[in-house]
Amino acid sequence: MADSKYLVGVFDDSDEILHAVEDVRHQGVKIHEVYTPFAIHGMDKALGYSYPRMGVSAFLFGITGTCCALLLTFWTMGVDWPINVGGKNFFPFPTNVPIVFELTVLLASFGMAFTFFFMEGMGPTAKPIIFDVRSTDDKFIMAIDLANNKLSESDISKILKGSGALEVNVKEV
Template structure:
């Protein structure tokens, strides 16, 4: 049996859904999520999302990559296998810059990818909830969790219709 009951509003245009998000939130309805076939500029602000913190994770993973690369190059060229070539330094800084840069980028990109998948719950065993299959083609879907709203189903349906929804459906997930 289904656990939650969602009201799904289907919109035809990105401007309509962006305007509708503001109207629906202004009327006191909590929106679960808006699904779009492509990114809409300003939708995250309209939904009231905070600024993403992925940059912090990227910086931390990048610093980790830089430190690991410095340690790797220093250890291999200065301690583990020092080779004296013409009396040059055991740890030549300019020759290690490409290695340090590449390891920084590698750890930052893998770390950000891993962090994104973990934070969004997109692991190998995750099963996505698809409210309407047309959301990947040409429709814009607004899902509203009825258990988290004080207004009734009919009131929210009227708000969605007034804000430009072409159809409103009920989906149990």
């Protein structure tokens, strides 16, 4: 037995679906997601998404990498295994710059990747919902969760067809 019922609109052109998203949202319908075979500029703004905050996590993981690298190089060269070479100090910062840079980039990239997978629920056991197999080939799909909308299925179907949808199907997931 299905848990959720979605109304799926199939579009043929990227400009049509971009204008349809604006139309449908203007009518008060909440869109679950739009699936396209390629990125469409302005779609995130049309869907009402806020500015992404991935840069905050990148900065925090980068700072963590920098601090860990500085602590690692200071500990190994100055405390744990100090070697006096020509009377130089035990923590020459310029020689540690490549190590600090590499660990900063490594922790920032891994941290961003894991944060993205965690926040989007894309773990190894996640099962994707495929509303229409043509969405990866040549069609543009708009999925609307009927449980999250006040309008009836027939009203939303009329709005989608009026916005230029080629097909409107019901998908139970």
